[in-house]
Amino acid sequence: MIKPPPLRNDCFALPAGTHWTPVDEALASLRSRLSPVTAAEVLPLDRALGRVLAADVTALRSNPPLPNTAVDGYGFAGPIAEGPQILPLIQGRAAAGIPFDGIVPAGSALRMLTGAPLPQGVDTVILEEDVNCDGSQIAFHGPLKRGANARRAGEDVSALDVVFAKGRVVTPADLALAAATGLSQLQVRQQLRVGVLSTGDELVEVGQEAGHGQIYDANRPMLLALLGQMGFSAVDLGQVGDNRDALEARLDSAAADVDVIVTSGGASAGDEDHVSALLTEKGAIQHWRIALKPGRPLALGMWQGTPIFGLPGNPVAALICTLIFARPALGVMAGAGWAEPQGFEVPAGFEKRKKPGRREYLRARIRQGRVETFASEGSGRISGLSWAEGLVELGDGAAEIAQGDLVRYYPYGSFIL
């Protein structure tokens, strides 16, 4: 006669005898195994946004290249003593792009406009608002230090300074700095190609008619968009049914085409969970079963030399595993290095008792200075992913969180930048 086991009804209880890899251990293992795989190319500035720099970048020219005035006003030789001053104006003026080529004699002043290079004899400028001018002289009050209202050549950046370190992801501000320092192109890495494959007999493509028992493939549009937002080249590998041979053939062709494969579904241990089974059968699995909620059946492995992230099928778990595991790992492969998301402590606007032995991520957002969490922790509740603006992280140990306790919050954006 068979006997029933005790009822636990907790699919996150960690059954004895299985090794549940702690999140930090799985992250450390990924970090130590991966290295950059993308080749370098040279791109003009207008195509370099979001790319990873392949080498340190050196300024070709100083910013500013010449000393110049920071204000509209009058330039002369400083310093100027305390008290009322009158200086004769010399003929002409200096404007940005139209320098004054003459010499300003000591004790005289020249009309100058913001950005104009300082001519010989000028190192100090007074604001026009502080001056009375009759057309031939200016009157104002001292004192003024030498160099007042003037910008030194190279005070921002000097030629040959390293302006960007290798591995940096190019931002719009970086394009301004590159342009200002004389760079018209940057040596960047090609985008990492990340293939996204959905698995499961139940899946049907958006736009198609869904039959009885079928559901729309929600993970693929989400993952393709997310990986694209992270700056990778997301490659749509389509979907494959619960068929071991078909999956194997699809992974073979994907491994030849992309740098990394991300699958969703079939990662746990059911009869139709072919991703984990195939990886195990081929000796391709490195970690499986992470002490994490949601996302514990994450399967990490290598398929013919290509890293594969076998994400759980539940959309919430698929997204969280992508943010926590795939994002930093893909950053390493893309040449940008391992990026830790920047979280911060926020008072809880919720209560929760958490069991020990697994890390948890809750869908969350901040309202009125407190972090609130989505009403359900169900891993298929896609509406909660959409409702949330970030994640609350609860550490591996037990926790009893009361209203107002500080909890760690990560905005979604902190995983993307």
Ligand SMILES: Nc1nc2c(c(=O)[nH]1)N[C@H]1C(S)=C(S)[C@@H](COP(=O)(O)OP(=O)(O)OC[C@H]3O[C@@H](n4cnc5c(N)ncnc54)[C@H](O)[C@@H]3O)O[C@H]1N2
């Ligand atoms: N007896 C147990 N059952 C389950 C456990 C467990 O510990 N014991 N763990 C649960 C957890 S947690 C997760 S997560 C899932 C992981 O399952 P798989 O990775 O094997 O994924 P599937 O079984 O293929 O799918 C799970 C769920 O997600 C839906 N799905 C799959 N792909 C998509 C997609 N592209 N778009 C939208 N929805 C998708 C699928 O239909 C299932 O409902 O296992 C639990 N079970």
Ligand code: MOO
């Ligand atoms: O871990 Mo499963 O990953 O919740 O849905």
